Amino acid sequence: MLFNSIDFALFLPIVFLIYWGIVQKSISVQNVFIILASYTFYGWWDWRFLFLILTSTLVDYFVGLGLKKQESQKRRKALLGLSIATNIGILVFFKYYNFFLDNFVNAFSLFGKEISVTSLQIILPVGISFYTFQTLSYSIDVYKRKIAPTTDFFAFTAFVCFFPQLVAGPIERAKHLLPQFQKKRYFKYEDAVDGLKQILWGLFKKMVIADTCGRYADLAFTHTADYNSSSLVLGVLFFSFQIYADFSGYSDIAIGVAKLFGFDLKQNFRNPYFSSSVIEFWRRWHISLSTWFRDYVYIPLGGSNVSTIGFVRNILLVFIVSGFWHGASWTFVIWGFLHAVLYLVTYFLRQRNKKKFSSEHTYQVLYVCKIFFTFLLVSFAWIFFRANSIQHAFLYIHNLFSTSMNSFPNFISKGNLLVLLFFLILLLFIEWKGREDHHAIKKLFQKRHRLLRWSFYSLLIFFIGMFANTDEVPFIYFQF
Numbered sequence: 001m002l003f004n005s006i007d008f009a010l011f012l013p014i015v016f017l018i019y020w021g022i023v024q025k026s027i028s029v030q031n032v033f034i035i036l037a038s039y040t041f042y043g044w045w046d047w048r049f050l051f052l053i054l055t056s057t058l059v060d061y062f063v064g065l066g067l068k069k070q071e072s073q074k075r076r077k078a079l080l081g082l083s084i085a086t087n088i089g090i091l092v093f094f095k096y097y098n099f100f101l102d103n104f105v106n107a108f109s110l111f112g113k114e115i116s117v118t119s120l121q122i123i124l125p126v127g128i129s130f131y132t133f134q135t136l137s138y139s140i141d142v143y144k145r146k147i148a149p150t151t152d153f154f155a156f157t158a159f160v161c162f163f164p165q166l167v168a169g170p171i172e173r174a175k176h177l178l179p180q181f182q183k184k185r186y187f188k189y190e191d192a193v194d195g196l197k198q199i200l201w202g203l204f205k206k207m208v209i210a211d212t213c214g215r216y217a218d219l220a221f222t223h224t225a226d227y228n229s230s231s232l233v234l235g236v237l238f239f240s241f242q243i244y245a246d247f248s249g250y251s252d253i254a255i256g257v258a259k260l261f262g263f264d265l266k267q268n269f270r271n272p273y274f275s276s277s278v279i280e281f282w283r284r285w286h287i288s289l290s291t292w293f294r295d296y297v298y299i300p301l302g303g304s305n306v307s308t309i310g311f312v313r314n315i316l317l318v319f320i321v322s323g324f325w326h327g328a329s330w331t332f333v334i335w336g337f338l339h340a341v342l343y344l345v346t347y348f349l350r351q352r353n354k355k356k357f358s359s360e361h362t363y364q365v366l367y368v369c370k371i372f373f374t375f376l377l378v379s380f381a382w383i384f385f386r387a388n389s390i391q392h393a394f395l396y397i398h399n400l401f402s403t404s405m406n407s408f409p410n411f412i413s414k415g416n417l418l419v420l421l422f423f424l425i426l427l428l429f430i431e432w433k434g435r436e437d438h439h440a441i442k443k444l445f446q447k448r449h450r451l452l453r454w455s456f457y458s459l460l461i462f463f464i465g466m467f468a469n470t471d472e473v474p475f476i477y478f479q480f
Contacts, residue, residue: 331390
């Protein structure tokens with residue numbers, strides 16, 4: 001079930017009314033209802049994959065109880081190993097089985113050995129990378145005694161399958177979200193209003209910005225050889241905004257929907273395209289994933305408290321694994337490697353150059369230039385993320401720097417280009433105005449007349465109605 005679908009537009013108010021009107025008196029009943037609603041939401045795609053969520057839930061719940069009882073370090077490690085093997089095993093089988101199999105065959109072919117193997121027609125379960133990481137972090141935190149395991153099975157199950165953030169995050173930690181399922185929730189009008197505003201902004205970003213940009217980005221990346229250089233430049237630009245508006249739009253909707261039910265989800269994006277360096281970009285982009293890798297991979301490896309070579313190794317490993325997390329393709333690995341290199345270069349340049357500017361004007365100009373340059377670097381790396389193969393990525397880059405840069409883009413009309421640029425400028429302006437808030441329109445026009453606020457909300461709804469795709473376009477990160 002997609003957030004931008006008619007099905008969800010009917011599903012949400014029904015669940016909302018039952019949640020607050022019928023089952024609100026009992027925490028346990030509310031949690032059971034959330035589980036039923038969440039399983040319905042996820043099963044809308046394919047009910048068979050509900051068994052995967054249930055498996056992860058049962059394994060990590062009982063692993064948590066076992067870790068609570070066990071004092072033997074050997075047995076505690078065995079229990080943690082069970083959780084890791086189950087969660088990572090499910091993820092690897094469904095997401096990476098054919099990738100490893102194909103590369104195994106290709107490796108033998110390099111030595112003139114042809115072997116015959118059978119690939120499996122495996123359907124990737126929606127959101128599997130997200131909920132497996134969420135349940136796995138619970139077991140790791142219990143093992144490290146950072147949190148106490150819960151004995152409330154329904155609260156834990158609701159924590160795992162909570163439908164707003166089930167398929168594309170934010171990847172929540174048990175320390176933050178699980179206690180919210182164990183206490184009484186009260187309807188708060190202010191939170192509900194704020195949630196609706198965030199949902200509206202998320203829908204605008206997804207259905208107007210992301211889907212429109214995606215239409216032209218798909219043309220550029222699908223027919224790379226047919227378009228001139230200026231078209232390919234716009235193709236990269238449009239994909240940069242597509243993936244941001246699409247993914248952050250999902251996070252906005254998820255966080256907003258959670259507020260309607262009395263829950264607080266962590267912020268997943270903090271205006272990453274306003275970053276002045278790649279290091280800052282990764283503190284603002286997909287925060288729940290980057291902090292997951294920081295806490296469960298980078299720090300256990302020693303973090304920055306190691307030698308220079310060890311630090312370089314840790315950064316490379318984290319970014320390459322992060323890239324591979326996104327998909328079973330070498331293009332994602334290269335994308336992660338590029339970001340690791342950019343991160344390391346930025347880090348070491350900062351260590352050498354700590355010059356302070358006496359002029360505030362000089363600093364502001366330099367700051368804006370850094371933002372623009374960082375955006376260009378990030379956008380260039382997106383080519384490998386979006387390309388179908390490594391060969392396709394290099395073809396795109398080759399044609400990108402061809403001699404046809406001075407000609408007008410030949411995949412979009414001037415009128416459509418102006419409309420899209422207007423929406424991108426509107427997006428950047430509003431997000432810049434609301435950059436200090438939890439979401440962009442949280443306080444926008446708050447001190448103005450109510451008529452102005454409602455006119456703005458109505459304008460967003462009008463834009464969604466006028467420019468949204470007639471088809472329901474899935475969110476990009478559903479495939480991860």
